Amino acid sequence: MKLTIDILRQKDSASAPYKQTIELDARSDDTVATLLNTINARDDLKDINGEPVGTIHWQCSCLQKKCGACAMRINGDPALACDTKLSACKRGKLSLEPLRKFPTVRDLIVDRSLMMDNLRTIHNWLEQSAHHTGKAADLCYDASRCIQCGCCLEVCPNFMPDGDFYGAAAFVPASRILSQLPKGKKYDLVKAYGKHIYSGCGKSLSCHDICPVGIDIEHKLSNSNAVAVWKRLFK
């Protein structure tokens, strides 16, 4: 297939972004990740203005939907490059941009350390042995599949990088810990949940269908709200 690829590039975190357009033949059953590797393997490639393309900087590790490193905006929506086939491109057009809610490091690479910082801030860990019931096992398993890609934050109208609301990338992992907390103690996670998740989520569910690994985000939100807020308010 003939493909016109618009890539939003940036030399470093301090530079202004610019668009580069490339035209080439590609295989429709290749992924965006394969395409980027193919482009980077060519040192003769020129853009539509005759300028050299050079290396397009992007991140990957697993190429199997397991690490989240290759998350970027593909044709306007956040997605994983290793999980997006070129056959999804309409009219032979592909646009690639870095995620917008995180600082750009270079080209399609962003700094997502904020998500890990937020998990630390809400104390998202167990301090003693887990209380693991059969009922919670399915929820824990599903929540543990979160790869911290940040796609859910990209579409969330309430998440701002410098804001107090931490979004689904925080409440999905939190739902797992909350479901295992032993009873009878005040937990920092429960307190932080109210401030950084419950009070900031508008329940718009824009994040509902976006998770590339298919986590049921709405289910995790309702369960963690129930454990961290409702059961404590009404008991």
Ligand code: SF4
């Ligand atoms: S329900 Fe809406 S506000 Fe809450 S995390 Fe999802 S997109 Fe964001």
Ligand code: SF4
């Ligand atoms: S919940 Fe899904 S979309 Fe959000 S960070 Fe985790 S894996 Fe990515």
Ligand code: FES
């Ligand atoms: S490279 Fe790991 S999820 Fe795409």
